[in-house]
Structures are given as C-alpha cells and as structure tokens.
Amino acid sequence: MCGIVGYVGTKQAAPFLIEGLTKLEYRGYDSAGIAVFDGETINVEKTVGRLAALKEKLEGHVPVGCVGIGHTRWATHGRPSDRNSHPHTDCSGDFVVVHNGIIENYMSLKEQLIKKGHEFKSETDTEVIAHLLEELYTGDFEAAVREVLKRIDGSYSLVFMSKNDPDKLICTKKDNPLVIGLGDGENFIASDIPAIIARTRKTYIINDGEVAVVKKDSIWITNREGQPVTKKIFEVNWNAEAAEKGGYEHFMLKEIHEQPKAVRETMSARVAKDNSAIIMEELKWNKEYLDSFQKIFVVACGTAYNAALVGKYYIEKLVRIPVEVDIASEFRYRSPIIDDRTLTIVVSQSGETSDTLAALKESKRLGAKTLAITNVVGSSIAREADQVIYTWAGPEIAVASTKAYTTQLITMFMLAMYMAGIKGTVTPERTKELLTQLHQIPAQISETLEDVEPIKTFAKEYGFNEDVFFIGRSLDYAVALEGSLKLKEISYIHAEAYAAGELKHGTLALIIEGVPVIALATQKNVYEKTLSNIKEVKARDAVVIGIASANDSELEKYVDHVIKVPETDELLIPILTVVPLQLLAYYAAITRQCDVDKPRNLAKSVTVE
Numbered sequence: 001m002c003g004i005v006g007y008v009g010t011k012q013a014a015p016f017l018i019e020g021l022t023k024l025e026y027r028g029y030d031s032a033g034i035a036v037f038d039g040e041t042i043n044v045e046k047t048v049g050r051l052a053a054l055k056e057k058l059e060g061h062v063p064v065g066c067v068g069i070g071h072t073r074w075a076t077h078g079r080p081s082d083r084n085s086h087p088h089t090d091c092s093g094d095f096v097v098v099h100n101g102i103i104e105n106y107m108s109l110k111e112q113l114i115k116k117g118h119e120f121k122s123e124t125d126t127e128v129i130a131h132l133l134e135e136l137y138t139g140d141f142e143a144a145v146r147e148v149l150k151r152i153d154g155s156y157s158l159v160f161m162s163k164n165d166p167d168k169l170i171c172t173k174k175d176n177p178l179v180i181g182l183g184d185g186e187n188f189i190a191s192d193i194p195a196i197i198a199r200t201r202k203t204y205i206i207n208d209g210e211v212a213v214v215k216k217d218s219i220w221i222t223n224r225e226g227q228p229v230t231k232k233i234f235e236v237n238w239n240a241e242a243a244e245k246g247g248y249e250h251f252m253l254k255e256i257h258e259q260p261k262a263v264r265e266t267m268s269a270r271v272a273k274d275n276s277a278i279i280m281e282e283l284k285w286n287k288e289y290l291d292s293f294q295k296i297f298v299v300a301c302g303t304a305y306n307a308a309l310v311g312k313y314y315i316e317k318l319v320r321i322p323v324e325v326d327i328a329s330e331f332r333y334r335s336p337i338i339d340d341r342t343l344t345i346v347v348s349q350s351g352e353t354s355d356t357l358a359a360l361k362e363s364k365r366l367g368a369k370t371l372a373i374t375n376v377v378g379s380s381i382a383r384e385a386d387q388v389i390y391t392w393a394g395p396e397i398a399v400a401s402t403k404a405y406t407t408q409l410i411t412m413f414m415l416a417m418y419m420a421g422i423k424g425t426v427t428p429e430r431t432k433e434l435l436t437q438l439h440q441i442p443a444q445i446s447e448t449l450e451d452v453e454p455i456k457t458f459a460k461e462y463g464f465n466e467d468v469f470f471i472g473r474s475l476d477y478a479v480a481l482e483g484s485l486k487l488k489e490i491s492y493i494h495a496e497a498y499a500a501g502e503l504k505h506g507t508l509a510l511i512i513e514g515v516p517v518i519a520l521a522t523q524k525n526v527y528e529k530t531l532s533n534i535k536e537v538k539a540r541d542a543v544v545i546g547i548a549s550a551n552d553s554e555l556e557k558y559v560d561h562v563i564k565v566p567e568t569d570e571l572l573i574p575i576l577t578v579v580p581l582q583l584l585a586y587y588a589a590i591t592r593q594c595d596v597d598k599p600r601n602l603a604k605s606v607t608v609e
C-alpha cells in the first residue's frame, strides 16, 4: 500500500509532490521519490528511508518544472533500497512510472523483456511496467499505456509520464484507490484524498479500468474499452485527519474493513489458477527438504502467537508433521530441543519484535532452518531469517492488530497447503475443494462486515461488564484467544479465553448470573461437545453470545444471541469468525470511550524485552 501523487499545472510541481507525499506517509514510508520534467529531461530523485531523507537529498537542488509524479513506498517486491525506490524508468529514461499495488505476472514479463535486451535496475515488479511501455510505444502515449494494461495482471494504481508528451500525465487503476483533484489551471493526482485536500476539495474518484489523460486545463477519461466517461465531481467534506482514515473514525476500524483487500492481496499470485496447488515462489521447497524435518516450531508474540496456534492446526492436520507453538519470550530462554532437523517459523507483523527476533536467532544458533512470516519487507526479522513469506496487509497503524492477523492465518493455511502439495498428504480433490473456497474468503469477509448493528448493540449492552469469557474448542479456541486479546487491549475489559472443555476444571467457578460468555461453535467434530459446554455456562445464568456458521440452525436454541458468518470449510472459518470479535472489541472500546488506536500502556511494535 504505497502513496502516489502527480501534478500538471503552471506552478512548480515539486512542492505539491512533497506536500502530498507527506500526507500519504501513513500508507508506506520505507522509501520515496519524485520525477519532474524540466522542459528537456525528466529528473528522477529518490532515496531509501522516510520522506525526510528525500527532502534532505533535495535540499538546494529541488527539481524544477510544472509536471511531475511522486511516490512513498511500502515494499512488497524488493527490500527498501535506493534502486528499488520509485519512480521507475525504462532503459532510455523517457518513460517514468509510479505504482501502488502488486503486478502478479511481473516475473514472466521481466524474463521476456530481458530476452529483448531490456536492462533492469531494480528488483521491483513496477519497473517491468516502464520497460513494457518502452517496448510497446509506437508514437501514441495513451495507446501504449492501454497495450501495457492488457498485459499486466494484479492490482494497481499507476501514473505514467513521458518525455515525448511532457504536457500530460496518464493514470489508471484496478483494485487500488486513485483520485484526481480539480484545480484552476492545474490538476492533481493521488492514491488517496489526504494528499490533495489542502489544494482542492473537488475530485474525480477513478473506477477500475478507467484511464485518465490529465493536462493542466483538461482531464479526458475513458473506460476500459476507450469510450469517453463523464464523471461526477465528488466534493470532499472531510478534515485532513479523517481523510487519512479514509472517512473511518479510527485506523482500527479502517483496517478491519481493509481485510478483504489485504487477504486478497496476500493470496494474489500464490493460488494456481486451476486451484490445484499453492505456489510459493519465494520458498522453492521439495520433498527431500520437507522430509528432513522431524519437528516444526512456530514462535511469536501476542496476536501473531494466536495466528501461530491456528498455523499449528493447519500444518499438523494437512501435512502431518508435529508442530510446537511457543511464546517467543519463553522460547528463547527455555533451551528448546532444536537441531538441524528442526524448522522454526516465526510470525511477526512488524518484523521488529525483539523477543521474536531473539527466538529466531536462538533457533539459528542451535542449527534450525528458519522461516519468517512478516508484513514488513526488509525488517530485522525478514533479514535474519533464512527465508521469508510476506503478508501483504499494507501498513497497520492501529496498535490492535486486525488485518495482519487475518493475512497471517491465510498465509499459514497457504503454507500448509503448499507443504501438503509437496508431500502429497492432501488429495487433489480435497485441494481443489479447499482452494476453491479460499478464493471466496475475501468476499465472505466483506459479507461479514456488512451487518455490524447487532454487534454494536451487544457492545453497548455488555460493554460495561468488567469480566467477559470466550470459549471454544479446536480452531474455535485459537480464535477465542484472539477475540479476548482484542477486547482486553483496547477496551480494558478483563477478558479470558478458555478451551471449552477446560471450564469444568476451575473456571466455571467464575461463571455467575449475567456474565457475558462468547462461545464459538464452528468445528463439526467437536460441535456437540461445545454445545454441552455452552449448556454448562447457561446453567449458571451466563449471557451467551454464540458465533456460528450460516447454515447452523441449532446453536440459537442454546444461546441468548447468535452471530453468524458465511458458510465455508471449518479450516477456513477462523478467518471469518474473528471479524465479529474484532468489531465487538472495537465497539466495546467506543462504548467505554477508550483511545482505540493508541490504547494505554501498549506500543505497535515491542522492540524491547
């Protein structure tokens, strides 16, 4: 999730480009750059690091010119570095592009272009677009852009610049946001409204497949087929802070609603088109490598630890290799039994959590092979691990992790299916069945997000209880742990999650009249057992909110309220059942007027022991 900007006008472009990128830094901040046409050449200035590093680099020689584009990066392909920073150019430097998104087929396009003599300067997927434009250009800039769009797969918002057509910028989008700001004798392009709100409140919201040719005094928009499109002006009435949150009240709520996209992006280019297999280009594992492992550790902290628990179920169920899950701060000091037949997987959104980093280093010291699952390209954990799988959730600003968790679950599932594909532990029919359902998950998350009113009501009704319990069995228990952590960390309610079968061994003593119990019951092989545990707490007059799958017509007979999520395979349902729990925590925190995005005593990335 990068930030992109563009300017065509009569004023100097660079000041707007820098100002706009400053407003978009919440979208990504590991490197930045601008390109400005000075009447003869397109000057590209870019650097690794936050925007401040670019400003410092430009001091005393800010590129001059009235047409320019800019970018602030959230790395997905190619670690943060000067050469991987945007804007990217073709061999001649005549075509320059900035991009937000992921080009799924970039590797095959790159190989074809290299065969045709193109020389690449970066590891990014984006640079392929600049060379493709160079390859396809025959004198008509817009036509060449359309030819490029026919050949790229993935998600993108793009702004193109050409030395041959210096009075215009061309921009387009698919699955990623893009807006055009309407000025007087100038026009602005941005991946998001915060970048332009200080200059204009009149905007065009660009739709998928639309291509806009933007000049200082005209904007020509056509659809995928090239037919002209008449756009309605969208008048922005948000203040700058609200704009950064995309109109949501808090980053946490915005990030909860970004989950369909985050999960879709994390799956992109990793599920074979015919649903026959999972592709992990970044691993290149084989049966011999997998057979060398006698044991797998999955180690993490907090929410990432809760995702690791789900990962254990997936790997043991689908690959039949024993998995031990550990809290990193415990793992690093308990001299775990590790040797060169051990694989240690560490999970971390930030990639900087010191306990998890230390656990990784300890595993390597003891001879284990290591794999990191992280959301930040180039982070310490990513650099330390032997191999890395990136979740593509984009920057997560709110302290309470939400979209990172669901992308970690989907990554764990894909990893298990990838290993099962190599070891042949899942039949081709079951693989197809599971991967077909996997494709539906992003849309099913959207469906789950549609009706939040009942959850708001429960939050208001039970938001002032100081004790709340979560129960579940098997994968439901793992999700219950995450639900209780979310409620604890942002609403400060003392929430506890228990394996439902464990209640009788002590905790049932805490169940009294009116205490809220959130009971997850989606796992078929333990469904009846879970029902009987629900009856146990109901017998003590607890108020039970049940979480069930859509086709379940049984649970509602035993609980006070039921929240249903769309039907899917019980292995995948944790990615759906966590969503109402995230919302419950959010609205409980709102009810208790807590600082949702910055809860007391907590930090987004814990870089101390």
Ligand code: AGP
Pocket (backbone or CB within 6 Å): 301, 302, 303, 304, 347, 348, 349, 350, 351, 352, 353, 356, 399, 400, 401, 402, 489, 603, 604, 605, 606
């Ligand atoms: C979760 O909402 C918390 N922010 C916290 O538990 C977090 O998951 C934990 O600190 C691990 O962070 P990481 O994923 O960045 O390593």
